[in-house]
Amino acid sequence: MPLERESYFFLSYARQDDRDDVFVSRFYEDLVAELDRLGEDCSRQKPFRDVERLALGADWERMLGREVGHCRAMVALCSPAYVHSLYCGKEWAAFQARVEDYRERTDIDVRALIPLVWAPLRGPVPEVISRYQFFEPEMGREYVEQGLMSLMRGDPTAYRRALRLIAKRVQYAAGLFRLPTVKELDLGAVRSPFPAQGVMAPTGRSTGHVRLFVAAGAADALPAGRLRHEYYGRSPLDWTPYHPPVHPTVAHRAQRVILEEEYTSSIEVVDDTLASKLDEAMRENQPSVLLVDPWAAREAPYRAPLSDYDRQNHPVTGVLMPFHPSDDESGDGGLWDDVRQVFRRNWMRRNDPYDRLFRVLVDKEHFDDRLAEMVTVAQSRLMENAVPRRLPSGPPAPPMPGLNVPAQPPPGDRDDPPGRPPSVEDPYDDD
Template sequence: MSREPYFFLSYARRDDPEDAFVSRFYEDLVNELRRLEVDCSGQMSFLDVQRLSLGDDWERRLGREVGRCRALVALCSPAYTHSLYCGKEWAAFRSRVDHYRAQTTIDVPALIPVVWTPPRGAWPEEIARLHYAEPEMGTGYLEHGLMGLLRTDPRAYRRALKVIAERVQHVAELFRLPVVDDLDLATVRSPFPDLSTATSAERSTPHVRLFVAAGVSESLPVGRRRPEYYGRSPLDWAPYHPPAVPTLANRAQRVILDEDCVSSVEVVGRDLGERLDEAMGNNQPSVLLVDAWAACGDPYREALSAYDRQNHPHAGVLVPCDEADDESEAEELWAELHEVFPRNWLRRNDLYDRLFQIRVDRRHFDAQLAVMVTVAQSRLMKKAQPRRLPAGPLAPPMPGLMVPAPLPPADAERHDPPGPAEGSGHDDD
């Protein structure tokens, strides 16, 4: 008998590059189901879930998991609706639900959307038409998403987790959807319009490169005493506490998605200049998200100082500062940051040059970043190399337009055409 997963977790890896929050939720959900006396013996460990995307047959293995699971838990976010394979997993599982309804007239709520990070606007219709919240999950769940609650409000997170586990248990125990062992995700179309209906030419979405220079909780920057702003990785940095979105990188990616762009996140390294040049060559604007504390010491100071000495007109620097962070009010900190960026410091917070913004508070972060991306993109477009069309046959000559001269009157005297006056010839000497 083939293994039958109790649930399949569908999520966008761009939301949580190191899978720290997703793995925590996955394990918590399995433990909550066990508390409800559910047999989760068919469930993989999260490490195995991560490995699904590795190897040559990952697409087939994903299809097999989606085709066998009893429920699908979708961690919905702006990145999720922009992910081709998240859309494929959603559509493939929905087809099993639709098939069951056609056979039994029962609409099984086994496709379970979870608000992981909320969009700034409305959800796509495919998500909005489903029931994705319960009153007991609280308003914070809809405002900040489960990923936000996981980091900022453990009690609210546990309440929402309990509701999700009970719903998974309900559909998994009462219903058995038809199993599809040979489900081929390559043939499935995403239901989200951004990726399912666009042609390859239409999907040439601008790509923004994000670079993060921030500390970590295990080794705080020199002089820093507030570990709550940091995590295990620089990508876990959350300078606004409590954060509405778990990490600053995640919040930045949401802003960029709302600007109809896609993004990638990297940690600043010694090769920062090379990577910025590479981005410029690919017509990709870049933004450096810089922790003022970490920028002043190792391992970032050398790379950021080199950036300041070089010319990168397509890249911006944004330095957040939480108004509730009393440590960051010290003028000595900003004087030292001035020494890291002496050239760019001259244009700090310039209304006419938005690519170097310091002490950006939480209320202005989204707007400042959106403007920065727009300005950097505009500068790139001015310098972008035009793409030449391939050579083709010469165009035929344009037809001449012959206008007949008017006929002289019948009684007009004939005159010789005027010639050059005597002595008016050209003097070659």
């Protein structure tokens, strides 16, 4: 195979983790830039990322097979969604076979398969993943506890530290070793080592996946009337209503809560296709949660899709509006008058203890519990009409060991110092 046809590395990841391709794209570009800084010119062996190299109309399965069969290293962004992805498992198995083939030929165990903690792995992890070393002490404890995607959002120093070590590992594998290539690798015929993709989760749950949608402002385009920049970042996904945040963003905090409830999740920004996406999620037996910034909800581009949501029936979608007592701007009654106009139909059930899918003025102390309740209620409703998922044929998968990671800090270390924040009253509790 000509040298220019070999990708320097293949980026394997689950699209559910980053549907808008914000963080995967940035990591890919940062890794290529870091390799360039180390003196590696990847221009002749351009790294492979599917959204860049798969043209419209391409035979994507054939092209993925060719790239996995010829790349010089594979970087796997491991997460709960990754281990539930059929094609991530196929990519892993095909590349691992090339590594094992090289070891049999040379008796050299080259570390060309590079798994990374993209989002924290909880619960059972396939043995083919847990046997690999995810962590080097120099990467820092934050990397294992939060994952690279979280570090990108809230801890640039820790992210850069981990990125430099990752680039050195890729450089070592791709620069010094040449794995045997597979001329015509048929991914369709490769069996994933990850068990039971797409199977209904145990204990009566649905697919075990929650879709998160964020409607929030950004630092360079504050919502009308908003003066305080510290609650916003470069994109809506960087919104931090509980400032200063211990968890970098409210979206990340929501994912942590959902992981603790033993579900996977994905994050998207609200747009004009929201209604169709919510319908799609319901057909797939997946509940949804809208994390809404009340300031941003009042105007374009969010007002129309949120009002459209309000007019329709979405029985397995929750709405949660965070609020920090120290945010004096958000105590303005005019703000909530406007929000009530956006959610005319659902506003009547706000904070109803018997209907927990529409929550406003949720403070930091109660965010985790309110979100967990919301997911539980939505899942229960889904199960009433869930579409059954047929188990794959074949023997059951063997028991899987979990991934050992440092213990999580106790709740007191993750939140504000002890002490209950001032109570926040609903300005419309007389309605």
